[in-house]
Amino acid sequence: AQSVSQHNHHVILSEAASLELGCNYSYGGTVNLFWYVQYPGQHLQLLLKYFSGDPLVKGIKGFEAEFIKSKFSFNLRKPSVQWSDTAEYFCAVNNAGNMLTFGGGTRLMVKP
Amino acid sequence: DAGITQSPRYKITETGRQVTLMCHQTWSHSYMFWYRQDLGHGLRLIYYSAAADITDKGEVPDGYVVSRSKTENFPLTLESATRSQTSVYFCASSEGSITGEKLFFGSGTQLSVL
Numbered sequence: 267a268q269s270v271s272q273h274n275h276h277v278i279l280s281e282a283a284s285l286e287l288g289c290n291y292s293y294g295g296t297v298n299l300f301w302y303v304q305y306p307g308q309h310l311q312l313l314l315k316y317f318s319g320d321p322l323v324k325g326i327k328g329f330e331a332e333f334i335k336s337k338f339s340f341n342l343r344k345p346s347v348q349w350s351d352t353a354e355y356f357c358a359v360n361n362a363g364n365m366l367t368f369g370g371g372t373r374l375m376v377k378p
Numbered sequence: 379d380a381g382i383t384q385s386p387r388y389k390i391t392e393t394g395r396q397v398t399l400m401c402h403q404t405w406s407h408s409y410m411f412w413y414r415q416d417l418g419h420g421l422r423l424i425y426y427s428a429a430a431d432i433t434d435k436g437e438v439p440d441g442y443v444v445s446r447s448k449t450e451n452f453p454l455t456l457e458s459a460t461r462s463q464t465s466v467y468f469c470a471s472s473e474g475s476i477t478g479e480k481l482f483f484g485s486g487t488q489l490s491v492l
Contacts, residue, residue, distance in 0.1 A: 275418070302481075309468065309483040310421075356420055365436060366481065368413075368420040 268293035270359050272369035279347055280377050287342040287372050289331075289357030299340040300358040300366070301331055310356065316340065327351070349378045381405070384469050384484035392492050397456045399487045401469030409472040410452040411436075411481065412444065414465040421468065427452055459491045 269292040279285060291297065301313040314325025321333040331342045340357060357369040385400045403410065408429050413421040423436030425444040433444050441463060443455045456463055466488050470481040 270420075272420075309485045310470075310481070311483070312480055315480070365423050365426065368422070370418050370420040 268297075268359060268361060268367050270357055270367050270369035272355075272357055272372050274372050275370065276373045276375070278375045278377065281349055282346045283376075285342070285344040285347045285351070285374070287355055287357075287374070289340045289342065289369060290338050291340070291357075291359040291367075292338070293359065293361050294338075295361055297359050297361045299331070299333060301325065301329070301340075301342050302356045302358060302368075303353050304356070304371075305353045313342075313355070347374075347376050349376045352376045382469055382471055382482055382484035384467075384487050386487060387485065388488050390490045390492065391459050393460060394458050397459050397489065399454045399456075399467055399469075399489070401452045401454070401484060403450055403452075403469075403471045403482075405471065405473065405482070406449055407471035407473045407482070408449070409474070410446065411470040411472070412442075412452070412454045413468045413470065414438065414463075415468060415486070416465050424454065424467075456489075459489075461491050463489065464491045465489060 271290045273288040299316040302310045303313045304310045314323050316323045316333050323331050329344050333340050354371050354373045356371045358366050360366045382403045391397050411426045412424040415421050422438045427433045427446045430449045466486050468486045469484040
């Protein structure tokens, strides 16, 4: 069974700092990769996704993620975070025929 | 635009009671899902449904029952609630495949079992 690991459970940053959240998955074949975000008091929403093509994916609100197949990774990045980026971030992976598997989540707090 | 509506928003119940969490979607998406969200575990799939009258188990189905008599409704029932079922429950739907490439989530139900 595939699994998804998010190494950082809690991250605290100051505004304007750069962000990188790690995500690693276990499946060795073709995968689809996602990042979802859950803002305080809100439901999850899709931030970005990768199916194929350019491994550097641009999402909403200035986020991007890079798929590195050799490292089984799909790390989320943002050059300069804002207070409004405070949220919980979930990496998710599926391969053909399997359900979407979520990582444990990373809670990001951005200090103003 | 209603999207996905979950009710109740909060629920407190006692061990052994039956509880039903409701989920209603207005998009006529074929696929619907129930997840539970627990600290450190992320979201885990409980049950999913590909269409009306078609349901299947996810990763953590024990202690739960679902039904899908209509496309727009996908209730989740805890037959005899246990403290380990204290969690936040999210319903989701997808217009794509059963693998749920893009999920639309409801606002969640926070359930406490005492």
